[in-house]
Amino acid sequence: MDRDDTTLRVLSTSDLAGLDISLADVLDTVEQAYRTLAAGQSDNPRKLTVKPADGHSVSYAMLGRDGVRNVVAVKTSYKHGLRESRENQHYYTTLTIYDDVTGLPVAMMDCSRIGSLRTPAVSALLARECAAPGAATALVIGTGTQGRLALPFLLTALPKLERLLLSGTHPDGIAAVRAELARHFPERGIDLVTDLEAAARDADVIVATAGGHTPAAVEADWLKPGAVSILVGHGLAPSTLHRADRVIATSEAQMRVTGTDMADADGNLPAVDLELPVVISGASSARTAPEQRIFAYNSGLVVTDIALGHRFAQLAAAQGLGTEVALWR
Template structure:
């Protein structure tokens, strides 16, 4: 049996090759972490990847012919933390309403120095924080200078924290708008903004075309059943459109002046609904890691309409999952499971 520690943790883990620490949904739900901490952690993962120190292969996808479910598997290595991880994701009921769907995602971390497991955890909260943090970084790097207005389309898991994260990286935003079709989701968006920025409020919009025309930054996070579909000719000069889920029409990609993707390969795997009639995508001008590293521009002029595709990279899950593992171990959370006995 070996003593190993998670970097930054005050508690050592008694680990061997038969024991795995499992962190449940409730374990992670009670951990406090600031938006700034999340953004810094995610940004660090991108910078390490841009420096060639991490590995992030394209995700594997399995989807039945009728499209009722989708499964992903992602393997990666974080070179700054010396951590290897595997993430799995499975969603069932894509043909049903959101409250009838089933979704499971898990992340397993291994210490690549000792060769021992660190933890296995539910990845739901990690994804709900990582994705809007990436959108906020995209906005910081790719929005036009002096951007003041932001529109979020969708009020599900990804939409609810989109505005607080945008305010974290673009504090000068003074008009915050949301378009949604679920009253409880709209209320949750307002609640999250007030929780993190008590002096700010959200404008609820019903005329999507008019709101899009007045937005410097648009973040589309809606589910597949959304009626929202912002067209390219609705956008003002200099607008940045960030696609996370749904809510943007393919024209916003195909008629963009500049296309940025977290991963060009993954855009072609997960963004098939944005392809043209022949199944083709326009060329990606740059991936996002070089933009953060300062070796490629996020935009070239204030009037460019920029389209950014936010597809999650497993290295960001690894970094944020490892950060949560640190915080969980400090609090003595989790259960050791003799998995391999």
């Protein structure tokens, strides 16, 4: 079917699963999205959030524009059963991209794989920019979707890491983390830790990706001088934020929307010193002294989803993947 203004390429979960993309390609794509945003060439408005009073679900809508790729996109995200175990939750996320040069639709796709790659890539960029010189030990807390690629991305961004630690309790998740590391870095191993405090005291980089039901909560007193703690999901106590020497966030506005569980007794969050796009651009440094303990907040910016989603759409089109739907006829 010829592409026109009535047809849309729909990319399913299985379509995207078959696409091969390197970790370095993902990192480069996400980093370029941040540079473009910092240069004022892209738009990333604040996300819209809807959550019922009883908190059983949450929905997000995000609109953005990538000024280098010249595309506009809308991402939606819906999760149901927040108080249920992971296997009983329902989660749907989609990305719809339009070409802002031709005015034609590019693709609509399941956004789950994009998120599963984008989020650990952002954590790795935060680690690269915030880690103290000579950082050698990384600790990942959690073995869910975000935890499984955290270590491969960290090693891609910080190849001199010497020791890799994992804190997790689910056997299948632990096996999946080991399998992903073996797939990307077969020569590297993981030490599974049972004493979280001892592991945190050793770690130069901590990435907390655990789910909301985790009992894990690293305290500020456990952090060594120069440590960077990166919050993706759960696993860090609020003290790591409130007592940090520096606070870096992908977006301060997003942090104030989605980071309320880290607020103090008065419901306050500390000010953010720098946002990641500014750091990536080279205009300012995340770390100004080697002994600083840095807290970094990883929340999604839709411009990174757009850039990575567009990259996937290009790869899929080159391979003839997806289904053309005459949506507007």
